[in-house]
Amino acid sequence: MNNRRCAWMVMGVLLGVTPAMMATPSASMPALRWDASKFGNHRYLVQVDAPAAAVRVDIPWRRRDAHPDQVAVVVTGPDGEVISNVLRGAIDQAHGELVFQAAKAGTYAIYYQPYLSNGRSNYPTVTYAAPKDSADAGWARKLGKDWQKLPSAKVLRYEAVDDFDAYTDMERTATPAELQSLLAAHKDAPWLLFPETRAYPVRMFDTLPERWAQRGPGGALSDTALRGEYLSFQVGVWAPNNAISHVQVAFADLQGPAGAVIPAKALTCFNLGGTDFTGQAFTAQVDVAKGRVQPLWMGLDIPADAKPGVYRGEVTVSAEGVPAQKVPLVITVGDGAAVAHGDDDPFKLTRLRWLNSTLAQDDALVNPFTAITVKGSTLGILGREVKLGNNGLPAQIESRFDEKMTGLAAQPRALLAAPVQLIVQDSSGAHAWEAKGAPGVQKDGPGKVHWTVGGNAGPLRGEVEASLEADGTLTYAIALTATKAATLSDIRLEMPLRNDVAKFQLGLGRTGAAAPADFSWTWNVQNNQDGAWIGAVNAGVEFHLRDEHYLRPLNTNFYHQQPLRMPVSWDNGGKGGITLHRDDARYLVKAFSGPRTMQAGETLHYDLVMRVTPFKTINPAQHFSEHFFHKYGDLDAIKADGANVVNIHHATPINPWINYPFLESKAMRDYIDAAHQRGMKVKIYDTVREVSDRAPELPMLESLGHEVISAGKGGGFSWLQEHLDGDYIAAWHVPENRDAAVINAGQSRWHNYYIEGLDWLARNVGIDGLYLDDVAYDRTTMKRVRKVLQAHRPNPLIDLHSANQYNPRDGYINSTLLYMELFPYIDRLWFGEEFDYEKTSPDYWLTEISGIPYGLMGEMLQHDGNPWRGMLFGMTNRLGWSPGSDPRGLWKLWDAFDIAKADMIGWWVRDTPVKTGRDDVLATSYVRKGQGTLIAIASWAPEKVDVKLSIDWKALGLDPRKMKLVSAEVQGFQPAATFAPGDAIPVEPGKGWLLRAE
CATH class of the missing domain: 2.60.40.1180 (Golgi alpha-mannosidase II)
Structure with missing residues (x-):
């Protein structure tokens, strides 16, 4: 729900709710020792034995913030009152010297990172208070300059406002003296390595922790684990004097008792690559800038049948131009056996192996789709048929869905007035892409086929790699190579649609309405636009123009921080665009790229994604039998109100942390079991657009650079600023339970983790589905979501909610077009917040809100919708959200x-x-x-x-x-x-x- 996210229902226990049906808030409701908004999150307690006009104290705070001298300090007395007579001496990261008036003996508190919070409560702007001179001038003069003569206050201990906000041992910085001593002892070493267990994840990347400086580099990585456990650990690389390039890791077998061996292949280094979200292997380059710390996170998959005892091996770490170093491994495998690799306890970090998961990464079918039939060049899918031309592009597309969208018609409906063509134009004329013979279609599985075509278009040679999936997605990777230097007036795609099919259009800067008779559009990086949908209710086509460098943009509030990459081929430096034109014979979609020159051997990628709609029939019977309650509450009361499906948002006692639903799993399990006993279903809020700061994996994700966590200017809630490295995008924050989050990259291995997490939740907690809220992942991941839920639930429920993204902040993208690739695998739309139900047309309702032309039904959100218009599409609002939602x-x-x-x-x-x-x-x-x-x-x-x-x-x-x-x-x-x-x-x-x- 982006900046309009559902967080108002937080943490409270509703009146009349029995303990058996509602989880007891625990970690979800941290008890604060003091008012953090007034004093900040950190303090030292000091003891003053006797009243004094002034006492001196030197706080060994070892701070990680870069400029402690620029941040205020607040001193309070034994009665909690703020002391105004305070003077600051030497202030740096290592320590802080203070003098303050102590009118009473007792314990004083020194708060050293007070902050001010502005902006919206869910997207706060936190700034740290600057020092102010509040001391009385006369009091200050009496002290003199020699503060060493003043009585000293005794430092008692460090405290944080709660345990989660506390600085860990890995965040107490080494002093300059300790670093100098360490470097002096290793003055010829180009880098230093620090083995570290998973219990102490690296949190700082610009300096060493006290723990390492005092312990020194080198030594063995020693740890214990159970048989079958996945053991995570780190090797920290510090480059104190010069940058280090191309860090590499090699593993050796671990030798155990009585000749037992754990092979080297059981070890991996996550930072150097793995399996991406599409299932493809990849490698990553790791460089370490001068002065930086780079943790290398590694994992050891201990066999379930490993003999108990001590296993010894080594990790060799190397890099360009520096001597390799060996890190001994000493792993003690215990007698006990781990359950599910140890995954049931997220804090063990055994789940890091999920990052490389290929679960549900296959070409199997997803209900209700049917196996693709291949009859020569004619490909049959659920309710539709695609006939390929010799060029590998669609020569005809037919739909058999009826207008009611509840079944199939007796006669198919043709979409194309003529075959789709790719045309290269030069001074000698227009050359249509041609190939010899029909494309040879190969089956990858029941849910996917592919084909390749080679041919020519005038002076260009072309290769087409294409595929069709059972949901109706056509993917084309088109590479055009100049056989000689060429001057071209255009390279374009022409898609002639039948006039009766081209009834509605959305995208390209237009909201859903009647398809315009004439329209033109050009590329603009400010807009998240690269295609459109055109069609009728029961027959249509979505298309997107891309190239080999396509990267999914960030969505919602964050589009401009990772906008659409202009495709070099189609955009052509601003010369490309799309025109729509209707005449008596057809509705022509023309995607042109304009004039250009190509050198001999130069290749351009004119990639294309098409989707044939509708994806499936609607199911009004199921839709009207499901009544939704959007709140955590008493199940008997919910059932009495007529609801039978409960959507559990985040910031609730059983799902407190946004997009990390694992830390209250027992309470969630109990609630879901109670719902099932009453014949009800429970869906949870969980997506990957952002990740909560409560995720134990967060420090490790930081070590991956920006593979998972998007680059940004930092800021946001205090926890993020105090515990992260600063290069992130601050996301959703829930003040009531101090949950903060950062934005994830649009495509990453965190999707693999997410899929495994959903599988774990379905198996261990019993969730019936998901309530998705402006998701950041693509169709590949959505398909996997459906598969893992269907594996455990015969009829999982997946809803998608979106706030209206047709605005400048979000790049003027239609929510429907942004998420259409996900529609085959979801059950219901909630479109949604900031949608206008009063001033928009029936055509807009049909194409932008209802979901019906794509095989979905929906519900309404903003101001509870318009119930009369909603009933034309089978839509109503949600119960439990607000008094008006009834x-x-x-x-x-x-x-x-x-x-x-x-x-x-x-x-x-x-x-x-x-x-x-x-x-x-x-x-x-x-x-x-x-x-x-x-x-x-x-x-x-x-x-x-x-x-x-x-x-x-x-x-x-x-x-x-x-x-x-x-x-x-x-x-x-x-x-x-x-x-x-x-x-x-x-x-x-x-x-x-x-x-x-x-």
């Missing part, structure tokens, strides 16, 4: 009618049985043929109007002579009323009716 009356009406058994016939269907005769007042019918019909009417007319319904009673299976139209009273929606079939029905602007023909 769909219970509509639920009761649905259930009384048994709407789940009805045939939903939308206003967009050409032969809909109920019509209003107006374009600004529309009707959708819920037909139980021969038993009754529920008619939803909603108005877009600017004033009150009367409508007479035109009803095809035969299609409804009803006798009009016996019928009346009855409005059941629903508070806040409609009064009780009865109309005869021919009566004029008054409709207020922006409102409507839900009438039962009975």
Whole structure:
């Protein structure tokens, strides 16, 4: 929900909730020792034995903030009152000298990082208070200059506002003297290595911790583990004098008792590569800048059948131009066996191996999709067919979905007026991309096929690598190479759509509406736009133009911090663009790149992604049987209200930390078990757009540079500034439970971790699905999400919520277009916050909000939506969110009618049985043929109007002579009323009716 995220329902226990049904807040509600907003998060306690006009104290705080001299210090007395007579002496990272008035004996507190918080509470701007001279001038003069003669206060101990905010041993910096001593002892060493266990994750990257400076470099990495446990550890690399390039790691076998061996292949170094989120192996270069510390995180997969005892091996660390060093490993394997590699305890960091997971990374099918059929160049998928031309591009696409979107039609609907072509134009004319023979289609699995095509287009030679997946996604990697120096006037893609299909369009800077007769668009990095969707309700195509350097932009508030990479080929330095044009024969989509020159051997990548919509049929019966409650609460009360699915947001006792739902797993399990006993389902909020500071893996993720954590200017909530290295994007913050987060990269191995985490939650906690909130991952990951949940739940529920992203901050991207690639694998849309339900057209509702043209149904959020218009699309709002969010009356009406058994016939269907005769007042019918019909009417007319319904009673299976139209009273929606079939029905602007023909 980006900056509009759901965090208002936090941490409280609702009245009347029994302990058996609600988790007891524990780690989710930290008890603060003092008011952090007033004094900051850190202090030292000092003892004053006797009252004195002034006492001196030297605090050995070993701070990690770079400029302690520029940050205020606050001193309070035994009674908690702030002492104004305070003078500052020498202040640096190692220590701080203070003199203060001590009118009483007792314990004084010295707060040394007080901060000021501004901005929105969920996106705070925290700045640290600058020093102020509050001392009385006369008091200060009496002290003289020799403070050593003053009585000394005794330093007692360091304290933090809570345990989580406390600086760890790895954040107490070495003093300059300690560093000088260390360097003097190793003056010829180009680098120093520090083995460290997982218990002490490296937190500082610009200096050494006291722990290392006093212990010194080298030595063995010694640790203990159970059989079958995944043991994580670190080797810290410090480059004190010169930069180090191309760090490498090599492992040796570990030799154990009685000839037992743990092979070297059981070890890995995460920093040097692994398996990416698409399942491909990759390597990463690790360099260490001068003065920096680079932790190398490693993992040892101890076999489940390992003999107990001590295993010895070594890690060899090398780099360019420096001597390699060996780090001995001494691992004691205990008698016990680890459960699930130790994954049930996140703090053991055994889950780091999840970063390289390939779980659900295959071409197996996902319900409801069917195996791809291949008949020569004709490829069949669920409800659709793609016929390839010799150039490997679609020559025709057909859809068999009916207009109601609940089934398949007898006759297919063709999308293309002519084959799709790639054209190269030069002075000799236009040259269409041609290849010899039909493309040879190869099967990768039931869910994917691929083909390659080679050919020519004028002076260019081309290679096409393409694939089709069972959900309807066509992916093209098109490489065009100049066989000789060439001057080109254009390289373009032409996609001629049938006029009857090109009814609606969204994208390219336009919101969902009737497809324009003429339109032109050009590339602009300020906008997250590289394609569009064009189509009718039951037949359409989405397309995106890319190149080999495509990287998924950050979404929501953060788009401009990682914007769209302009494709070199299509953009062509601003010369490229897209035009849409309708004539009598077709609706032509032309993606052009404009004039350019190419050198002999030069290659350009004109990549293309297409998706054929709809992806699947809608399921009104299931949709209307699921009633949602959006709040953590008493299950019996929720069930009594008519809800049967509970969405558990973050910042709740059983899911306190955003996108890290593992730290209250027992409480979550108990709640879900209780829900299942009542015939209810529970879905949780969990995505990867940001990660909570509570994730134990966060220090390790920092060590990966910006593979997982996006680069940024830092800032944000105090914890982030005090414990991270500064190069991050501050994300969502929940003040009530002091949860803070950082933005993750759009594509990374954290997706692999996420998939394994969902699998763990499904197996161990029993979640029934997900409530996704402006996710940052792509279709590959979404498909894996569906697979792992389906493996444990026959009918998992996955909802996607989005705030409206059509604004300058988010790059004017339609939420529907941004997330359409995920639609095949989700069940419901909640579009959403900041969507305008009052001033937008029916076409906008249909294409941007409802999800129906893509095979989904949805619900409403912003200001609880417009319930009358919502019923035209089967949408209502959510219960439990706010006093206005109360769909219970509509639920009761649905259930009384048994709407789940009805045939939903939308206003967009050409032969809909109920019509209003107006374009600004529309009707959708819920037909139980021969038993009754529920008619939803909603108005877009600017004033009150009367409508007479035109009803095809035969299609409804009803006798009009016996019928009346009855409005059941629903508070806040409609009064009780009865109309005869021919009566004029008054409709207020922006409102409507839900009438039962009975």
